[in-house]
Amino acid sequence: MSDILVVGSLAYDSIETPSGRVDRALGGSANYFSLAASLWARVRVVGVVGQDYNEADYKLLQSRNVDLAGLEKVPGKTFHWEGKYEGDMNEAQTLRTELNVFEHFNPKLPEHYKDSAFVFLANIAPALQLEVLNQVKNPQFVGMDTMNFWIEIANADLLKVLKRVNVVLINETEAEMLTRAENAISAAAKIIEMGPEAVVIKRGEYGFIMYTKAEGYFVLPAFPIAKVTDPTGAGDTFAGGFFGYLASRQDKLTVKDLKQACIFGSILASHTIQDFSVKALSKVTLGDIEKRMSEYQKVITV
Amino acid sequence: MSDILVVGSLAYDSIETPSGRVDRALGGSANYFSLAASLWARVRVVGVVGQDYNEADYKLLQSRNVDLAGLEKVPGKTFHWEGKYEGDMNEAQTLRTELNVFEHFNPKLPEHYKDSAFVFLANIAPALQLEVLNQVKNPQFVGMDTMNFWIEIANADLLKVLKRVNVVLINETEAEMLTRAENAISAAAKIIEMGPEAVVIKRGEYGFIMYTKAEGYFVLPAFPIAKVTDPTGAGDTFAGGFFGYLASRQDKLTVKDLKQACIFGSILASHTIQDFSVKALSKVTLGDIEKRMSEYQKVITV
Numbered sequence: 001m002s003d004i005l006v007v008g009s010l011a012y013d014s015i016e017t018p019s020g021r022v023d024r025a026l027g028g029s030a031n032y033f034s035l036a037a038s039l040w041a042r043v044r045v046v047g048v049v050g051q052d053y054n055e056a057d058y059k060l061l062q063s064r065n066v067d068l069a070g071l072e073k074v075p076g077k078t079f080h081w082e083g084k085y086e087g088d089m090n091e092a093q094t095l096r097t098e099l100n101v102f103e104h105f106n107p108k109l110p111e112h113y114k115d116s117a118f119v120f121l122a123n124i125a126p127a128l129q130l131e132v133l134n135q136v137k138n139p140q141f142v143g144m145d146t147m148n149f150w151i152e153i154a155n156a157d158l159l160k161v162l163k164r165v166n167v168v169l170i171n172e173t174e175a176e177m178l179t180r181a182e183n184a185i186s187a188a189a190k191i192i193e194m195g196p197e198a199v200v201i202k203r204g205e206y207g208f209i210m211y212t213k214a215e216g217y218f219v220l221p222a223f224p225i226a227k228v229t230d231p232t233g234a235g236d237t238f239a240g241g242f243f244g245y246l247a248s249r250q251d252k253l254t255v256k257d258l259k260q261a262c263i264f265g266s267i268l269a270s271h272t273i274q275d276f277s278v279k280a281l282s283k284v285t286l287g288d289i290e291k292r293m294s295e296y297q298k299v300i301t302v
Numbered sequence: 303m304s305d306i307l308v309v310g311s312l313a314y315d316s317i318e319t320p321s322g323r324v325d326r327a328l329g330g331s332a333n334y335f336s337l338a339a340s341l342w343a344r345v346r347v348v349g350v351v352g353q354d355y356n357e358a359d360y361k362l363l364q365s366r367n368v369d370l371a372g373l374e375k376v377p378g379k380t381f382h383w384e385g386k387y388e389g390d391m392n393e394a395q396t397l398r399t400e401l402n403v404f405e406h407f408n409p410k411l412p413e414h415y416k417d418s419a420f421v422f423l424a425n426i427a428p429a430l431q432l433e434v435l436n437q438v439k440n441p442q443f444v445g446m447d448t449m450n451f452w453i454e455i456a457n458a459d460l461l462k463v464l465k466r467v468n469v470v471l472i473n474e475t476e477a478e479m480l481t482r483a484e485n486a487i488s489a490a491a492k493i494i495e496m497g498p499e500a501v502v503i504k505r506g507e508y509g510f511i512m513y514t515k516a517e518g519y520f521v522l523p524a525f526p527i528a529k530v531t532d533p534t535g536a537g538d539t540f541a542g543g544f545f546g547y548l549a550s551r552q553d554k555l556t557v558k559d560l561k562q563a564c565i566f567g568s569i570l571a572s573h574t575i576q577d578f579s580v581k582a583l584s585k586v587t588l589g590d591i592e593k594r595m596s597e598y599q600k601v602i603t604v
Contacts (some may be wrong), residue, residue, distance in 0.1 A: 018484065025432060073379075087485070089485065181506060182320065182529075182530070183528070183530065184507075185526040185527060185528045186528040186529065189528065204510040205485060205486075205487075205509065206505065206509075206523075207489070207508075207523060209523075209526070215600075216600075216601075216602060217526045217601050218602075218604075219508060219523040219524075219601050219602060220510075220523060220602060221511075221521040221522060221523055222521075224487040224493065224519045224521055226485070226487045226488060227484075227488065228485065251454070259604040260604055263604065264495040271339070272328065275334060282498055285482075298517075299519050299520060299521050300520075300521060300602065302520075302558060302561040302562055302565065
């Protein structure tokens with residue numbers, strides 16, 4: 001088992017969905033990712049929070065054996081995101097983004113983080129993703145996510161990051177925006193030309209596409225969920241499950257491992273969306289995952 | 303092998319997509335359905351065309367051994383649909399619908415059609431679907447499609463048809479409209495409460511969901527196609543492949559047969575969208591389908 005370094009946001013989210021609303025509930029890509037990945041592997045977090053960050057929210061990650069040595073607490077308020085879902089549950093409408101302490105974040109890795117074998121650069125400014133990656137000595141497997149905002153305003157940096165990662169995990173709309181492709185199938189092939197050896201396109205309720213240089217397309221639907229309470233964090237949960245599973249493998253990673261990792265990520269994300277914030281995700285056990293995996297096998301098998 | 307009766311439109315379509323445009327090209331649900339189903343079974347068409355209907359378009363179906371005894375030619379013009387796809391290739395924008403000879407269509411079944419074991423009621427007025435169904439003596443397996451227009455203006459008749467069919471094949475948006483469900487997973491379960499024992503929700507580039515009373519959900523993605531030329535007819539092709547395969551089975555139909563039928567329908571539809579009108583579909587052979595089936599197996603297998 002290898003350690004996974006993740007850099008991303010620790011946030012408070014105010015979210016409205018057809019099922020209700022929550023105010024300043026725990027969120028952020030690094031939280032979802034860490035809760036997911038820590039089911040299989042040890043996670044090291046790089047990030048920043050403000051003085052309003054709750055003790056209980058540190059403890060949640062610590063209870064999962066997540067290393068918080070790289071998590072700074074600085075004067076000011078924690079990153080706050082306000083969003084809404086209506087109609088299309090695959091896409092949030094952002095109502096407000098308050099960067100707060102993230103505005104002047106300058107990630108510095110604790111010495112013992114620098115030998116991390118697995119690195120996940122969650123959705124933050126591409127320049128920060130590069131800064132983190134430059135501090136890791138000899139990463140074996142690097143992944144990244146990004147979003148529309150960075151595709152538009154930091155394209156040059158983003159292209160640099162793309163050349164240095166093994167896998168990109170990205171939303172369907174953003175994959176099409178990044179590549180100017182007409183659909184996700186075409187976008188997947190174009191992203192591979194930008195550097196990585198694998199790309200995973202997350203399609204919300206429709207599941208995912210993986211495209212690898214070695215074996216081409218791997219496409220599967222999401223586990224069927226009749227009632228989606230809050231889709232926030234599904235993508236970061238997917239990434240966490242994906243990386244967690246991979247870091248738990250002993251041997252050199254194969255495409256088969258990547259495929260299996262997609263399924264674990266997808267199954268785990270199907271739990272996240274069944275409650276607000278990290279409520280469902282923080283309770284999921286490996287037993288729950290095994291159970292849903294076997295239900296999923298029935299759903300996709302003739 | 304059993305005969306399949308289909309009632310639906312024979313049309314000329316004028317279509318614009320990002321790949322180009324065609325004017326008054328062959329279309330209509332009965333044409334797509336028959337070309338697809340006739341790969342496996344004998345098809346009997348009920349429908350109406352105008353005096354502008356081309357001899358070559360009759361011959362195309364005849365070359366597939368399709369029975370056209372129930373196809374009337376009457377004074378006036380053939381049904382004409384004009385549509386456009388841009389951005390979302392899963393949903394056509396209708397620019398114009400000229401019912402023409404379809405306006406006073408009053409389907410009468412030739413005597414030898416009345417013993418048909420399989421019946422497919424393609425997307426036409428629910429009252430006409432009922433009229434056709436009432437003339438069949440002892441149908442063993444009946445399917446239907448419908449669209450937003452009938453859900454809005456002929457809901458009562460539509461609910462009557464739903465009670466008399468074994469399977470509904472319907473688009474995702476229309477399934478949600480029909481049931482007022484938030485998503486297709488929930489819509490599928492609600493449609494089953496309306497009468498049929500199985501429902502297939504067609505999700506365009508995302509594949510399909512089948513829900514059966516007996517075994518619950520069966521969900522798979524579409525075969526990956528990087529360049530979609532014209533999505534018109536994909537749904538009717540799916541239905542044709544689905545029914546054609548089922549009609550070729552010797553024994554009592556099982557859920558496993560329905561699942562296999564979905565895959566054949568989906569694979570066949572992936573051919574239809576690779577060219578305008580019926581161009582790609584009319585050339586597909588069982589050999590092409592077998593080949594793509596085995597590629598598809600690789601795409602969905604770990």
